[in-house]
Amino acid sequence: MSFKDTTINSNELFIIITGVLAYLLLFFLPKRFTRQQTFTMLLIGxxxxxxxxxxxxxxxxxxxxxxxxxxxxxxxxxSFVMFGPFSYFFVYAYTVIRKNRTTYFFYISIWALISMFTEALAWHAGVYHYKNGYQIFFSLPIYLIVLTLTMCYYQFFIKKQPRKNRLHK
Incomplete structure (x- = not known):
């Protein structure tokens, strides 16, 4: 392997910086979930x-x-491990905002836009290389599905548990 093969390029730098920052933020945020729930959200992402x-x-x-x-x-x-914390942040932020009947729709929509923005940054850094006519807005339905499934996980497996039980496991 030559020296040139070991040089870190923009996509690898993006993965390192984004992953380290995401996991540091996850580590320093106040704990709202059990270890098992946190691990499950990382796996989901x-x-x-x-x-x-x-x-x-x-x-x-x-x-x-x-x-x-x-x-x-x-x-x-x-890069797959790097995306783990984003599902955690998605659920975490949902637990701290005030909610009403329309919150769910707007929250999912905002996070879909955040996801597309993050994908655009990753594309610009060279993590993704589009071909065969693919464009970033084609990812929107995927993000909407993924975020909805992640919200279902929260609704059925975290929200149903009493808060004191969530933090002491």
Whole structure:
């Protein structure tokens, strides 16, 4: 392996910086969930990004590639791990805002826009390489589905638990 092969480029730098900042924020936020719930939210974020990236990136779709090679490598795995905290932040922020009948719709919509903005930053850094006519707004339905499923997890598995039980497990 030559020195050139070990140079960190913009997509890898994006993954490192975003991942470190996200996990630091997660670590320093006041705890609102049990370890199991936190771990599950991290898995949801990582798994869903892996699932959709591997679905949309392969034949017959082949709409984009992730990172520098068409093959799964270390940086692809780190990029999936990097997305874990975003599902945690999504649920965490929902637990601290005031809610009414329309909050759910607007909250999901705002986070879908945040997700698209984050994807645009990742695309600009070279994490994603669009092809075959794919455009960023094609990701909107995916984000809406993912955020809705994550909210279902919150509604059915976290919200139903009394608050004192959530923090002491």
């Amino acid at each position: 990582g798994y869903i990004s892996t699932f959709f990236d591997n679905t949309v990136c392969i034949h017959p779709f082949n709409y984009y590639s992730v990172n520098d090679t068409p093959f799964m490598d270390f940086w692809d795995i780190l």
